[in-house]
Amino acid sequence: MIQLQNVNKVFTDTNHNNFQALKDISLAISPNECVLLHGSSGSGKTTLLHIIASLMKPSSGLVEVKGENIVSLSDYHASAYRRSTIGYVTQSFYLLDNLSVEENLLPALVLESLSEKEMAQKIKKALSLANIEHKAKQKVSTLSGGEKQRCIIARAIVNDAEIVLCDEPTANLDKKNSLFFLGLIQNLKNLRKTILIATHDPIFEKLECVDKVYNLEGGSLE
Amino acid sequence: MSMLSRLNFLLLLLLNYKKRYIATFLLSSGLIAILASVLFLSSSIQEELMSTLENQADFTVQHYKSGHLLNTPEKWVEEYLDIPGVSKVQGRIYGTHYYEPKEQHFMLVGLDMYDVQIVKGMQKLINTLDIEKFLERKNMIIGSGVKDFFDKYHYRKYYIFRPPDRTKEKVYIYKEFPKGSDLLTNDMIVMDMPLARKILGIEKGYVSDIVIELSNPDEYQKVYEKLIVSHFDTRIITKKDIAKHYTKLFNYKGGVFMALYIFAIVTFLLLLYQRYSMVESLDLKEIVILRSTGWSIEQIISFKLVENFIVVLSAYLIGVILAYIYVFFLDAPLLRDIFLGSANLSIHPQFMPYIKPLDLLILFGIFVLPFLLAVVIPVWKLCVKDMSEMIR
Numbered sequence: 001m002i003q004l005q006n007v008n009k010v011f012t013d014t015n016h017n018n019f020q021a022l023k024d025i026s027l028a029i030s031p032n033e034c035v036l037l038h039g040s041s042g043s044g045k046t047t048l049l050h051i052i053a054s055l056m057k058p059s060s061g062l063v064e065v066k067g068e069n070i071v072s073l074s075d076y077h078a079s080a081y082r083r084s085t086i087g088y089v090t091q092s093f094y095l096l097d098n099l100s101v102e103e104n105l106l107p108a109l110v111l112e113s114l115s116e117k118e119m120a121q122k123i124k125k126a127l128s129l130a131n132i133e134h135k136a137k138q139k140v141s142t143l144s145g146g147e148k149q150r151c152i153i154a155r156a157i158v159n160d161a162e163i164v165l166c167d168e169p170t171a172n173l174d175k176k177n178s179l180f181f182l183g184l185i186q187n188l189k190n191l192r193k194t195i196l197i198a199t200h201d202p203i204f205e206k207l208e209c210v211d212k213v214y215n216l217e218g219g220s221l222e
Numbered sequence: 223m224s225m226l227s228r229l230n231f232l233l234l235l236l237l238n239y240k241k242r243y244i245a246t247f248l249l250s251s252g253l254i255a256i257l258a259s260v261l262f263l264s265s266s267i268q269e270e271l272m273s274t275l276e277n278q279a280d281f282t283v284q285h286y287k288s289g290h291l292l293n294t295p296e297k298w299v300e301e302y303l304d305i306p307g308v309s310k311v312q313g314r315i316y317g318t319h320y321y322e323p324k325e326q327h328f329m330l331v332g333l334d335m336y337d338v339q340i341v342k343g344m345q346k347l348i349n350t351l352d353i354e355k356f357l358e359r360k361n362m363i364i365g366s367g368v369k370d371f372f373d374k375y376h377y378r379k380y381y382i383f384r385p386p387d388r389t390k391e392k393v394y395i396y397k398e399f400p401k402g403s404d405l406l407t408n409d410m411i412v413m414d415m416p417l418a419r420k421i422l423g424i425e426k427g428y429v430s431d432i433v434i435e436l437s438n439p440d441e442y443q444k445v446y447e448k449l450i451v452s453h454f455d456t457r458i459i460t461k462k463d464i465a466k467h468y469t470k471l472f473n474y475k476g477g478v479f480m481a482l483y484i485f486a487i488v489t490f491l492l493l494l495y496q497r498y499s500m501v502e503s504l505d506l507k508e509i510v511i512l513r514s515t516g517w518s519i520e521q522i523i524s525f526k527l528v529e530n531f532i533v534v535l536s537a538y539l540i541g542v543i544l545a546y547i548y549v550f551f552l553d554a555p556l557l558r559d560i561f562l563g564s565a566n567l568s569i570h571p572q573f574m575p576y577i578k579p580l581d582l583l584i585l586f587g588i589f590v591l592p593f594l595l596a597v598v599i600p601v602w603k604l605c606v607k608d609m610s611e612m613i614r
Binding site: 011050053055056075076078079080081082083084086088090094095096098099103106107108109110111112113114119155159 | 228230239508510512513515516608
């Protein structure tokens, strides 16, 4: 499903200093696997997720998703790939606060040629899976942290993405909501999604459905 | 369907994030309203003046001596009639009547009320004018400014003029010029020619000036040359001179308008700067959401373009409508004083709607394009930014 070979990422700052965020990363993730990417802050976890989501190009190396090399995709095709294949769960609550929960799912759908009915069905299904259906009409600004996170998950899966990438999903949640999130991951796994979770939260050790754990430190896999 | 969905989503954002646009919208509407008002007002006045120019004679001959304007000998009328190509020559009687106690002056015009063409012209302006009744006694037709002035000093039925020979001339107010003609008739008093001649003290055999009309415009240069050489103490004013005068009419107010335009430009630049910096703080979140849900840079930029185009177009339309109401329904209070402030009597004209579409188009281009650029450039800069810096 996801194949990375000798992936490197080097950032250059305004003073022309280089910083290597990823060093020779090679990994393989099979369909319906749940993979945990462990690492401390600044270890390169987010960079790796961005590369798999085609939000960023690697400096070198090969990235194949479903047999297609996504490194050479143009912005337009990379965006189309992201829309059809990737569901991205961000660390911060990137939501449109003045819109309702269901309206926040629209950005992931409006580019598709869907009828209103189809759209409504998809939204309903995603909200139900993320267990936030009861707050569908409520404005996001009035939600708790846990509810906001569920709204982000609903947005990530509303387009039936096969791959769900989670970037520090419990960083802004209390223990109760973090445990609830683990339940949601289990549900996604049951739906045969491929899941990659970048985290340094030890709570994920309790997650039973994890198939693989990678440790990323200083940009290298250990 | 995708387009419609995108549009629905866009309207949803616009309606739910009104506060984000309200300052831009109000400021833009105000700015457009000010600039469009100036455009409407100047177009309307210039159009009215230019349309009066069409009715002006081709030449006006004035008699000058040592730089002083004198009355023109009436016998020149016959001389000019002999010039080939000239179709009509007429002596005019007009001058200024000065009301010393209040330091006001009126434009006094004497018309030949037995001339069928003149009477027709007057009747076009005042359709209820009964010329026989008008000539029954010493009557006058007055402009709105004169009427207001007379009312204020209790000259409601008549006014007593004091000609230079120290006699008294009691002249009755017969009618008032219509409000729509205020730009031209505000301080004007029209009466029969012999009466005007007496009040202004213009001797028999003289007129104020002589106007000449041509039957063939191709004869213009030849007639002009003949007029110049016919008498050496004359000044020939051509229709072109009057047109130039009208064009330059507002030049002496250039300072005021320059200040107004500088104010508008500075406000507009501040607005652009505000919009430019606002993109950084407010739109960042939106761009991150759109990028992570599979929007390409091109799709985000076009979405932002349409979003801001709707805001700026609404502001533009509201501004233009406000300007239209202000100028053509409310007769531009305050601004008209800048335009017409030189009138010695206060003037309350009714401006006739005259709009140059090109002016509105230029205003639209000057306003909308820089505004959209001020949005697109920072959005594009954000879109191509390293996502690691944005999604955290």
